[in-house]
Amino acid sequence: xxxxxxxxxxxxxxxxxxxxxxxxxxxxxxxxxxxxxxxxxxxxxxxxxxxxxxxxxxxxxxxxxxxxxxxxxxxxxxxxxxxxxxxxxxxxxxxxxxxxxxxxxxxxxxxxxxxxxxxxxxxxxxxxxxxxxxxxxxxxxxxxxxxxxxxxxxxx
Numbered sequence: 001x002x003x004x005x006x007x008x009x010x011x012x013x014x015x016x017x018x019x020x021x022x023x024x025x026x027x028x029x030x031x032x033x034x035x036x037x038x039x040x041x042x043x044x045x046x047x048x049x050x051x052x053x054x055x056x057x058x059x060x061x062x063x064x065x066x067x068x069x070x071x072x073x074x075x076x077x078x079x080x081x082x083x084x085x086x087x088x089x090x091x092x093x094x095x096x097x098x099x100x101x102x103x104x105x106x107x108x109x110x111x112x113x114x115x116x117x118x119x120x121x122x123x124x125x126x127x128x129x130x131x132x133x134x135x136x137x138x139x140x141x142x143x144x145x146x147x148x149x150x151x152x153x154x155x156x
Contacts, residue, residue: 007035007038008081008103008133008136009136009137011033011035011040011079011081011103012081012083012103012105012136012137013137014031014033014040014043014081015031015032015033015043015058015081015082015083015105016031016083016105016137016140016141016144017031018031018032018033018043018044018045018058018083019031019045019046019058019083019141019144020144021045022045022046022047022058023144023148025050026049027045027046027047027048027049027050028046028145028148029045029046029083029144029145029148030045030046030057030058030082030083030084031043031044031045031046031058031082031083032044032045032058032059032061032062032080032081032082032083033062033080033081034062034063034065034066034075034078034079034080034081034099035078035079035080035081036066036070036075036077036078036079037077041065041066041069041070041078042061042062042063042064042065042066042067042068042069043061043062043065044057044058044059044060044061044062044064044065045058045061046058047061055089057086057087057089057090058082058083059080059082059086059090059093059094060089060090060093062080062082063075063080063093063094063097066078066097067097073097074097074098075097075098075099076098076100077100078099078100078101079099079100079101079102079103080094080099080101080102080103081103081104081136082102082103082104082105083104083105083106083137083141083144084104084105084106084108084141084145085104085106085107085108085112085113085114085115085116085134086102086104086108086112086113086114086121087108087111087112087113088111088113088118088120090113091113091114091118091120091121092113092120094121094130095120095121095126095127095128095129095130096128098128099130100130100131101130101131101132101133102114102121102130102131102132102133103132103133103134103136104132104133104134104136105134105135105136105137105138105140105141105142106138106141106142106145107134107138114130114132114134115132115134
């Protein structure tokens with residue numbers, strides 16, 4: 001998209017680099033960064049397989065890192081960039097952390113919780129809602145994911 005803000009592309013490019021790190025260790029290639037005042041304060045990539053931790057999604061790792069950086073569990077006035085639409089667990093954690101804005105690349109037609117399957121990030125019953133921007137560098141992210149799963153299916 002030509003109208004994406006320059007910063008969104010810069011930070012999503014970093015999230016894609018992190019997704020490639022996940023792929024390099026045979027994890028689903030998802031990366032996430034959290035930004036406050038133009039600076040990355042937390043980042044992560046998928047690690048549930050290598051850590052035997054079902055909560056070790058890229059977003060959760062980035063949330064933990066950002067909270068440590070700020071020394072606060074509230075991540076006010078932050079933007080979370082992630083290469084795949086968050087699941088319900090990650091979207092719920094973003095609401096609890098009070099993330100201001102979510103920017104994601106590819107939609108998740110199986111588990112997306114920022115509008116595709118569920119809309120936890122903007123649910124009227126919850127006490128916080130996030131601004132959501134989708135589709136930033138979506139094709140690059142989708143291509144990375146497709147390639148990963150094609151290679152995985154091809155393994156004996």
